[in-house]
Amino acid sequence: MIRSVIKGIGSYLPQKILSNAELSERVETSDEWIRERTGIGQRHIAAEGECTSDLGLAAAQAALNDAGMSADDIDLIVVATTTPDYTFPSTATIIQHKLGIKHGAAFDLQAVCSGFIYGVNVVDALLKSGTAKNALLIGAETFSRILDWEDRTTCVLFGDGAGAVVVSAQEGSDDGILSTFIRSNGEHRELLYVDGGPSKTQTVGHVRMIGNQVFKHAVKDIAGAMQDCAEKAGIPISDIDWFVPHQANQRILNGVAKRLKLDPKQVISTVEYHANTSAASVPLAMDVAVKDGRIKRGDLVMLEAFGGGFTWGAALFKF
Numbered sequence: 001m002i003r004s005v006i007k008g009i010g011s012y013l014p015q016k017i018l019s020n021a022e023l024s025e026r027v028e029t030s031d032e033w034i035r036e037r038t039g040i041g042q043r044h045i046a047a048e049g050e051c052t053s054d055l056g057l058a059a060a061q062a063a064l065n066d067a068g069m070s071a072d073d074i075d076l077i078v079v080a081t082t083t084p085d086y087t088f089p090s091t092a093t094i095i096q097h098k099l100g101i102k103h104g105a106a107f108d109l110q111a112v113c114s115g116f117i118y119g120v121n122v123v124d125a126l127l128k129s130g131t132a133k134n135a136l137l138i139g140a141e142t143f144s145r146i147l148d149w150e151d152r153t154t155c156v157l158f159g160d161g162a163g164a165v166v167v168s169a170q171e172g173s174d175d176g177i178l179s180t181f182i183r184s185n186g187e188h189r190e191l192l193y194v195d196g197g198p199s200k201t202q203t204v205g206h207v208r209m210i211g212n213q214v215f216k217h218a219v220k221d222i223a224g225a226m227q228d229c230a231e232k233a234g235i236p237i238s239d240i241d242w243f244v245p246h247q248a249n250q251r252i253l254n255g256v257a258k259r260l261k262l263d264p265k266q267v268i269s270t271v272e273y274h275a276n277t278s279a280a281s282v283p284l285a286m287d288v289a290v291k292d293g294r295i296k297r298g299d300l301v302m303l304e305a306f307g308g309g310f311t312w313g314a315a316l317f318k319f
């Protein structure tokens with residue numbers, strides 16, 4: 001049986017840090033409000049001219065390094081992003097070119113903040129079907145470019161960054177992806193969306209969100225997805241070592257942990273330092289916990305996310 005095994009992980013954050021205090025000079029907000037309601041203390045912002053493909057490339061190179069593999073080994077690149085460099089070509093093909101790869105396939109995947117979880121599902125299926133042998137799955141975003149910097153209800157929440165994993169098809173391994181679960185429901189589009197796009201407005205648009213309503217759906221749907229994903233693998237939630245959630249709001253992380261009776265120490269949080277980096281947030285948080293020694297080889301890890309669409313999902317693997 002083929003298993004999709006995570007061989008390496010890496011991430012990249014732009015140099016510039018924007019503090020809550022700096023934001024409170026632009027819009028009517030405060031460090032106290034942002035920390036209390038979200039847990040966010042700062043966010044990284046891409047430099048002028050620094051694009052999603054640049055962030056994704058740096059994360060991909062770090063992941064390849066960690067895996068001890070070269071770009072030549074890669075025959076599939078999937079980039080989860082809502083903020084591509086261009087409408088087309090895909091950011092994945094731009095990164096493919098920057099890595100000097102001329103073989104295999106590359107494409108973008110759009111599921112907003114759930115993009116990386118959707119990507120795990122797609123990459124797992126393509127590796128198991130024999131379509132590819134070694135994949136780069138990248139979550140990369142320059143969300144700062146689609147924020148309305150005068151809207152305090154959204155501009156304080158997001159940041160830029162990228163995370164990547166190298167995933168390889170391995171015969172007869174006990175490690176790797178054990179189960180994935182993805183869902184969507186377009187019914188609540190007006191609660192979280194971008195008010196522009198090439199076909200509708202011929203503009204890029206800005207993020208709009210009714211945050212408190214999204215919050216309620218997020219906690220319920222994430223907890224449900226995690227339960228379904230664990231059940232699919234036949235593994236009780238209590239056996240899982242680490243939970244790596246999408247980093248939208250510390251109160252969402254706490255709410256899910258309470259519902260599923262998780263020990264908060266098992267829940268990886270980077271909300272304070274990264275804010276919400278959409279599709280990049282899960283691999284960024286996982287990289288932090290791998291590098292600081294919390295997540296070790298052989299550990300059972302569950303990823304989860306919720307985002308625009310609505311989209312949501314979870315993935316369980318043995319690292």
Ligand code: UT7
Binds near residue numbers: 252
């Ligand atoms: O990644 C995709 C998924 N996204 C999410 O999961 C986000 C989910 N939602 C949230 O994280 C939270 O709902 C927010 C952080 C967005 C908002 O927190 P909340 O506790 O739900 O606050 P609220 O929206 O109910 O607003 C409370 C008050 C309002 O004032 P009034 O109407 O009570 O006078 C807002 O206008 O806080 C006000 N407010 C702010 N005040 C200071 C909203 N944004 C700010 C701000 N600074 N930045």
